[in-house]
Amino acid sequence: MAEIQKERKYWDEHIETMPREELEKLQLERLKETVKFAYENSPYYKRSFDAAGLKPEDIHELSDLSKFPFIDKKTERETQGVGSFLGELCCVPEEEVIFISSSSGSTGVPTISPFTKEDFDEFQNTESRWFWQVGMRPKDRYIHALNFSLYVGGPDVIGAQNLGALCIWGGTLPSERLLFVLKTYQPTIIWTSPSYAWYLGETAKKHGIDPKKDLSIRTIIVAGEMGGSIDTTRKAIEDLWGAKVYDFYGLSDIYGACAAMCDAKDGLHIAEDQIYVETVDIHTGKIIPNGEVGELVYTTLRKKARPMIRFRTGDIGRIDQTKCSCGRTHGRIHILGRKDDMFIVSAVNVFPSDIEAVIRGIDGITGEYLVRIYEKDLTCKYNVEVEKNSDNPESDEDLAARVSAAIKARVGVKPAKVVIHPDGALNTRSEHKSKRIIDERSLSYNI
Numbered sequence: 001m002a003e004i005q006k007e008r009k010y011w012d013e014h015i016e017t018m019p020r021e022e023l024e025k026l027q028l029e030r031l032k033e034t035v036k037f038a039y040e041n042s043p044y045y046k047r048s049f050d051a052a053g054l055k056p057e058d059i060h061e062l063s064d065l066s067k068f069p070f071i072d073k074k075t076e077r078e079t080q081g082v083g084s085f086l087g088e089l090c091c092v093p094e095e096e097v098i099f100i101s102s103s104s105g106s107t108g109v110p111t112i113s114p115f116t117k118e119d120f121d122e123f124q125n126t127e128s129r130w131f132w133q134v135g136m137r138p139k140d141r142y143i144h145a146l147n148f149s150l151y152v153g154g155p156d157v158i159g160a161q162n163l164g165a166l167c168i169w170g171g172t173l174p175s176e177r178l179l180f181v182l183k184t185y186q187p188t189i190i191w192t193s194p195s196y197a198w199y200l201g202e203t204a205k206k207h208g209i210d211p212k213k214d215l216s217i218r219t220i221i222v223a224g225e226m227g228g229s230i231d232t233t234r235k236a237i238e239d240l241w242g243a244k245v246y247d248f249y250g251l252s253d254i255y256g257a258c259a260a261m262c263d264a265k266d267g268l269h270i271a272e273d274q275i276y277v278e279t280v281d282i283h284t285g286k287i288i289p290n291g292e293v294g295e296l297v298y299t300t301l302r303k304k305a306r307p308m309i310r311f312r313t314g315d316i317g318r319i320d321q322t323k324c325s326c327g328r329t330h331g332r333i334h335i336l337g338r339k340d341d342m343f344i345v346s347a348v349n350v351f352p353s354d355i356e357a358v359i360r361g362i363d364g365i366t367g368e369y370l371v372r373i374y375e376k377d378l379t380c381k382y383n384v385e386v387e388k389n390s391d392n393p394e395s396d397e398d399l400a401a402r403v404s405a406a407i408k409a410r411v412g413v414k415p416a417k418v419v420i421h422p423d424g425a426l427n428t429r430s431e432h433k434s435k436r437i438i439d440e441r442s443l444s445y446n447i
């Protein structure tokens with residue numbers, strides 16, 4: 001672990017500000033090691049590379065990776081438990097594995113993610129990097145309000161401890177208990193989901209607690225939903241709490257957080273010393289030049305227990321590898337949404353996150369919303385439902401027209417209908433991940 005110094009700007013200056021050329025050299029070296037290690041130790045990778053007529057020695061430069069086959073969630077599910085408990089993607093004997101996390105299984109059989117001691121320590125050192133990046137220092141009190149049960153984001157709290165912060169393992173406490181902890185112990189930094197950060201702030205106010213005056217939270221880390229990267233949503237949470245909000249991004253298949261915002265708040269720096277990023281066409285899988293929008297594909301460069309080589313994430317976004325104003329040289333990812341959440345209306349790709357960005361920026365409505373996707377005459381349509389503020393004198397017709405026009409301007413295609421509800425009528429406020437998209441389509445759509 002790096003020596004803890006109070007005043008330095010970066011957690012690991014050498015790695016974080018490495019010139020691009022040097023960083024790519026390091027990536028190539030690590031990529032060669034990873035591909036060789038996977039080929040020699042995982043029955044699945046050996047079989048898959050052999051079938052493609054490829055050997056680890058075929059990697060001469062980073063772009064050679066594009067010849068190698070993809071893996072995805074399905075690969076994880078199909079190889080899990082095959083041959084051994086940890087399955088055919090695993091490259092080490094079980095006795096070298098010290099930790100496994102498990103995905104939520106919300107989209108199928110839960111997948112497990114194994115770590116060796118070395119993997120785990122490196123994972124936590126990367127988390128320390130992100131915490132330091134958002135301003136956490138040893139004098140901070142940090143409350144980790146994420147699920148600890150099986151969830152890969154649970155152990156991220158160790159990264160904060162290693163940094164020297166005072167850590168409170170909050171987990172998923174009921175809101176009233178959590179508010180008691182916030183009031184009594186006065187932590188300065190919290191990590192939770194964006195919808196819960198909003199819910200908690202509103203709940204505090206209902207209990208006569210002003211999040212800005214009665215609590216000491218000055219930084220909120222959010223992850224697990226798109227909100228932290230939607231400017232209007234982030235701003236709304238910042239205003240509610242009087243705190244800075246930073247978005248983190250993780251994958252149960254890799255790390256609790258693989259990428260994090262810096263003060264520039266222009267995308268999330270991804271740990272390029274740990275992960276090699278490719279962008280591919282969602283239909284053909286062909287490489288798209290860096291900077292353009294496509295599906296993000298990750299290859300881990302250090303993980304030994306289960307290296308992920310060309311893992312299709314299902315996340316649509318782009319990577320910006322220009323140097324950031326914060327001085328870090330690692331690329332920044334901009335996620336538009338999940339491939340599964342995207343829908344197509346009149347040949348326009350619509351992301352629910354874009355709709356949210358509009359809704360959260362409109363005056364006279366609460367910011368709660370529901371998107372209903374359905375078919376009519378074999379065509380995909382969508383309705384948007386919002387809540388009118390109780391003190392808004394505007395007619396429902398005028399408000400609906402205003403919301404519709406704002407969505408059209410950002411998304412490119414207007415909703416078939418905007419439904420106006422009274423304040424509090426939409427049942428979307430939730431302690432957990434909010435369900436805001438209802439897909440009523442019966443046809444299957446290939447995108």
Ligand SMILES: [Zn+2]
Nearest residue numbers: 262264324326
């Ligand atoms: Zn930056």
